[in-house]
Amino acid sequence: MDTEEIIRLLNEAFVHEIEATMVYVRNSFIIPQCDPSRVTEAIAVDEMRHMNWLADLIVKRGGKPSMEHKELEFGGDDLRGQLEMQIAHETEAIEMYKRQIASIDDAEVVGVLKHILDEEKRHRKEFRARLERVGK
Numbered sequence: 001m002d003t004e005e006i007i008r009l010l011n012e013a014f015v016h017e018i019e020a021t022m023v024y025v026r027n028s029f030i031i032p033q034c035d036p037s038r039v040t041e042a043i044a045v046d047e048m049r050h051m052n053w054l055a056d057l058i059v060k061r062g063g064k065p066s067m068e069h070k071e072l073e074f075g076g077d078d079l080r081g082q083l084e085m086q087i088a089h090e091t092e093a094i095e096m097y098k099r100q101i102a103s104i105d106d107a108e109v110v111g112v113l114k115h116i117l118d119e120e121k122r123h124r125k126e127f128r129a130r131l132e133r134v135g136k
């Protein structure tokens, strides 16, 4: 795989992380319940760290981080919808990182992506645990 293609994939991931960061920051302010709000805020910070790691890999390879995110979907104004949207976002990330890890042949990149993948799996678990408690 050539460097240009690696940069393209890293930018696909970078944009996904921008979207997660912005959706979770917004939702953490909208959610009135303390625990899911705090968890969402903490995970937003993780997603911004992922942006930083990916931007570092992109710039080191001569690329520029892309800011072309799609229109954001927040999951509406109730906690259930928001948590379902956040879980869907984590699932998308997990699938994307698995695909990228299987196809990229750059050890440094794969090492970072594996670390991020582990965190996305933990995020999904955290959101699922909060979803289970909704309405109880």
Ligand SMILES: [Fe+2]
Residues within 6 Å of the ligand: 017, 020, 046, 047, 050, 093, 116, 120
């Ligand atoms: Fe992330």
Ligand SMILES: [Fe+2]
Residues within 6 Å of the ligand: 020, 043, 047, 090, 093, 119, 120, 123, 124
């Ligand atoms: Fe995540």
